[in-house]
Amino acid sequence: MSSQSGDGPPKPVLIVALVVAVGAVVAVLAVAAVQQRQPAQEPVAISTVPAPRAESPECGALMDALPDQLGDYQRAPVVEPAPAGTAAWQSDAGGEALILRCGLDRPAEFVVGAPLQMVDAVQWFRVGEAG
Structure with a gap:
């Protein structure tokens, strides 16, 4: 063999x-x-509200300096046409988006002692939903 x-x-x-x-x-x-x-981030829809100073130089400087990440949230695209002075961040885990608005009048709820949220060494004031 x-x-x-x-x-x-x-x-x-x-x-x-x-x-x-x-x-x-x-x-x-x-x-x-x-x-x-x-997953691909879906654009965030931001409603238009009166923001008399949204196109001010101060808001422009703020918008230019915004980070791409806030804690676990990543900068998200915004549905066009986006209101002036706005930005959004979303978590990869989903859920509610964080929305920043610049140029608004001071909210009536923002009083001395109002609770603030700290994210990446920045204090944020959250306006509650009406209703």
Whole structure:
């Protein structure tokens, strides 16, 4: 009996082909997992409210200096046409967006001792929903 080593590709070639195939499958699964973790952000709709100073130089400077990230929230696109002096951030976990408005008159609820939220060393005043 003689060994039939001439049939089929050599053993090292088969091993390399198997390793390449497994590597390709792992790469495809890794890319799919990463894409599922980072869903495309939907634009945030921001309603228009009177903001008499939204286009002031102070609001312009603030808008230019806003960070891309606030804690776990990432800067989010805003539905156009976006009201002047506004910006939004969303969490990857979903939920309610954080919305900044510049140029508004002082809210009636903002009084001495009103609760403020601290995010990245910035104090924020949250206006409650009416109703």
